[in-house]
Amino acid sequence: MPLYKINPTKTRAWRKLIQQRDILCKKRLNDLFLEENNRLKYLSIEWDCFDVDFSKNILNKKTFKLLTDLARECKITDSIKMLFDGDKINETEERSVLHTELRNFNTKNSSIKKDREKIKSFSSKIIDGSIKGSTGKKFTDIVNIGIGGSDLGPKMAVEALKFYKNHLNVHFISNVDGDHTSEVLKNLNPETTFFIVVSKTFTTQETLTNAYLAKKWIEENLNTKKIQNHFCAVSTNTQAVNSFGINREFIFNMYDFVGGRFSVWGGVGLSISISIGYDNFKKFLIGAEKMDKHFKETEIENNIPVCLALIGIWNSNFLGSQTQAIIPYSEYLNLLPNYLQQSMMESNGKNIDRSGNNINYSTGNIIWGGTGTNTQHAFFQLIHQGEKLIPCDFIGFKKSLHGNKDSHNKLMSNFIGQMQALMMGKNLEEVIMEMKSKKIDRKTIERTSNFKVFDGSRPTTSILIDELNPESLGMLIAMYEHIVFTRGVIWNIFSFDQWGVELGKVLASKLLTEIQSDEIGDHDESTKSHLKKLKNYS
Numbered sequence: 001m002p003l004y005k006i007n008p009t010k011t012r013a014w015r016k017l018i019q020q021r022d023i024l025c026k027k028r029l030n031d032l033f034l035e036e037n038n039r040l041k042y043l044s045i046e047w048d049c050f051d052v053d054f055s056k057n058i059l060n061k062k063t064f065k066l067l068t069d070l071a072r073e074c075k076i077t078d079s080i081k082m083l084f085d086g087d088k089i090n091e092t093e094e095r096s097v098l099h100t101e102l103r104n105f106n107t108k109n110s111s112i113k114k115d116r117e118k119i120k121s122f123s124s125k126i127i128d129g130s131i132k133g134s135t136g137k138k139f140t141d142i143v144n145i146g147i148g149g150s151d152l153g154p155k156m157a158v159e160a161l162k163f164y165k166n167h168l169n170v171h172f173i174s175n176v177d178g179d180h181t182s183e184v185l186k187n188l189n190p191e192t193t194f195f196i197v198v199s200k201t202f203t204t205q206e207t208l209t210n211a212y213l214a215k216k217w218i219e220e221n222l223n224t225k226k227i228q229n230h231f232c233a234v235s236t237n238t239q240a241v242n243s244f245g246i247n248r249e250f251i252f253n254m255y256d257f258v259g260g261r262f263s264v265w266g267g268v269g270l271s272i273s274i275s276i277g278y279d280n281f282k283k284f285l286i287g288a289e290k291m292d293k294h295f296k297e298t299e300i301e302n303n304i305p306v307c308l309a310l311i312g313i314w315n316s317n318f319l320g321s322q323t324q325a326i327i328p329y330s331e332y333l334n335l336l337p338n339y340l341q342q343s344m345m346e347s348n349g350k351n352i353d354r355s356g357n358n359i360n361y362s363t364g365n366i367i368w369g370g371t372g373t374n375t376q377h378a379f380f381q382l383i384h385q386g387e388k389l390i391p392c393d394f395i396g397f398k399k400s401l402h403g404n405k406d407s408h409n410k411l412m413s414n415f416i417g418q419m420q421a422l423m424m425g426k427n428l429e430e431v432i433m434e435m436k437s438k439k440i441d442r443k444t445i446e447r448t449s450n451f452k453v454f455d456g457s458r459p460t461t462s463i464l465i466d467e468l469n470p471e472s473l474g475m476l477i478a479m480y481e482h483i484v485f486t487r488g489v490i491w492n493i494f495s496f497d498q499w500g501v502e503l504g505k506v507l508a509s510k511l512l513t514e515i516q517s518d519e520i521g522d523h524d525e526s527t528k529s530h531l532k533k534l535k536n537y538s
């Protein structure tokens, strides 16, 4: 069954939420806490190792009730069922959306079960050295070649879980930037380097260019045409992989029912399994599977992905925020904002609704961010005192992994302190009092006090997790996947296609032929000028 086609702005809840906005936008977060002494009871969820607190958003009980009504009017519960049942909800590509099957340990799909066994045995053999390079040496370095969903997920997870890593070093090449490829390869020993070429289509320009460069590098440096020992592939396109020269038993499956940006849970995650071992990779899948169960079985009011999706919709569609910042208080998660950019923006950056009509309300937000406390010293000025409303997700862990308690306490006091500052702000009266107490002269106070005012009332959501480990990372990533899905359902868009990436690719490949030839086609003046300038150098 296809997803319902419900225009959210025509629902009863939406109309009432507009009235709520008119009331709420005059309120300050501080006052909301004073007005209701039980906010945490209904605006926070404790689940497994997660403490999710969305009480520092500008809404009250009535707003929250209307948001849950909106989810119901947009049939979220039925839609979740359709997702897990494998209904063809990716309508424009006529596909099911079953990335959840990749982490379902009760799956009936025998191919997925076999894939897991293959990932397990292959990664163990690479780790223990029983699969060797063509000169008989054990591998020391693994290079994942892929782009978009074939890169961002494994790269983020390998980085996030490096506390759990073994002796192997995992590298990532994605861009069709020969300089970067050369920079990665120049420090590696071809005898002990193994490449994983990840491409669902095995036609992607960036990936194939890099894969062929890697192949040439092995052939030239090892003086052999037998590259098989140094390459495996993850793809749906077995024929193209074979013609590249990779052995059939070194090919890992991808499926048309799993979109690139949701594919980290299967063969695309091979580099993760090699980096931390299959047992840990399995825990990553188990974490995601637990979040799936929570998403599938929990009522709306206590359902973490649904509630966070609703908070995002409230902030963007009613309070007017255009962006959402993701701020993990852990350097291990420094690639999470990049990863979520693809997951959220490629999925929900759409302006046509499920009936094919233009949309006249806000959809996919701009996702950005970086790690706290680094970002406090970079862009937090704008979040605190800029004129834009920027809701932030703060992600933190109760425990540090290496046990440096002093640093961790400081890190987490910033985590809490920044959210408190964003909420409370500091008014002019407080600023003046503070300056006076510091014996600052009247003239300086008059001259500078306005600049020291913080409006406050800036929304934040905290996701506090016991510890960063493979299981909790799996939960976190699956949580965001389901937020993406829920928002897409309510916004009445198709979250699982990505037609918007096609046009640029097509034009780039046409222009490439012009860059490589003497001809310059009939283009606008600016494009022609670019081509001429480039030709002078090529």
Ligand code: F6P
Binding pocket: 147, 148, 149, 150, 198, 199, 200, 201, 202, 203, 204, 207, 259, 260, 261, 346, 498, 501
């Ligand atoms: O950017 C578009 C996209 O299709 C992504 O969705 C995908 O993850 C990426 O390109 C890579 O595609 P492939 O895995 O086929 O090389």
